[in-house]
Amino acid sequence: MTDDETQTTPEAEQPVTDLAPPAKSAPMDRESAGPFDEAEANPVRPYIDLGGIKILPREGLNLRLEVEEQTKRIVAVGLDYADSTLQVQPFAAPRTSGLWQETREQIRQQVKQQGGRVEEREGPLGPELLAEVPVMAGADVASQRLARFVGVDGPRWFLRGVVGGAATSDIEAAAAVEDLFRSIVVVRGTSPMPPRDLIPLRMPGTAGTA
Numbered sequence: 001m002t003d004d005e006t007q008t009t010p011e012a013e014q015p016v017t018d019l020a021p022p023a024k025s026a027p028m029d030r031e032s033a034g035p036f037d038e039a040e041a042n043p044v045r046p047y048i049d050l051g052g053i054k055i056l057p058r059e060g061l062n063l064r065l066e067v068e069e070q071t072k073r074i075v076a077v078g079l080d081y082a083d084s085t086l087q088v089q090p091f092a093a094p095r096t097s098g099l100w101q102e103t104r105e106q107i108r109q110q111v112k113q114q115g116g117r118v119e120e121r122e123g124p125l126g127p128e129l130l131a132e133v134p135v136m137a138g139a140d141v142a143s144q145r146l147a148r149f150v151g152v153d154g155p156r157w158f159l160r161g162v163v164g165g166a167a168t169s170d171i172e173a174a175a176a177v178e179d180l181f182r183s184i185v186v187v188r189g190t191s192p193m194p195p196r197d198l199i200p201l202r203m204p205g206t207a208g209t210a
Contacts, residue, residue: 021097024153025126027182034182035152035159041185050077052090052199053159054185061180065203074201082176084165090186090201091158092193098153099196103160104129107149116144124178125150130168150181157188157199 027033031040038054041047047054048063055063055077064078066087079086093099104120104127111118111131118131129149148163161181166173188199 021094022099022101024098025100026098026152026154027125030152030154034184035154036183036185037155037157038185038187047185048204050074050204051202052187053077053088053201054187055079056183056185058180063204065201074203075198077201079180081180082167082173083170084163084167084173084177086167086177086180087162087164088181088184089160090188090199091160092188092195092197092199093153093156093158094195095156099158100127100151100153100160103151103158104149107131123148123150124175125152125181150178154186155188157186159184159186 031037041054045056047056050065051074055061058081060081062080064080065074066076066078067073068075076087076089079088091099107129108118108120111129111133114134116131116133118129120127120129122128128151131147131149132144133147135143135145145164146168148168150161150163152159159181163174163177167177168174186199193199
């Protein structure tokens with residue numbers, strides 16, 4: 001009887017573990033050091049308003065909007081800074097659980113399907129992925145491009161970033177881009193949105209360079 005009980009107990013507990021929602025992933029000081037929720041941001045700072053996110057201008061920063069060709073909607077914001085690139089996207093998220101854990105697994109599978117390599121490591125923003133992604137350089141020539149995938153779960157939103165260029169390997173460039181990422185303000189809004197939906201982005205009211 002005792003043997004039967006010890007065999008069935010783990011099976012009875014397993015579904016409970018599987019049903020537990022993924023925890024939020026964010027730096028311990030996120031509320032004070034960013035990325036910020038709109039309610040946490042300094043209202044007098046001169047942000048560039050892009051709808052779902054706000055960007056703080058700084059010297060040497062160039063901003064690009066990435067537009068989906070078929071729908072003409074803005075799907076990402078590209079930031080060129082410190083000899084690096086940072087692509088950011090804000091998504092709606094559940095109030096109590098996070099999306100970064102699940103998103104990391106999806107990215108890992110996508111990179112492997114493309115024939116690339118990926119490793120997970122602990123970075124200044126929390127868990128991140130460092131990937132070598134194949135890029136076609138010519139008709140039959142492929143090269144590897146390094147990319148860092150970072151993410152932070154906030155209150156009812158998730159901010160994802162893809163880092164390229166010097167910040168994938170240079171410590172000073174990485175610190176500059178991480179500071180840029182943490183200065184971003186996410187504007188979730190009050191409208192109901194399904195989790196994982198892209199928070200709408202729009203053209204800025206001011207120039208995209210600083």
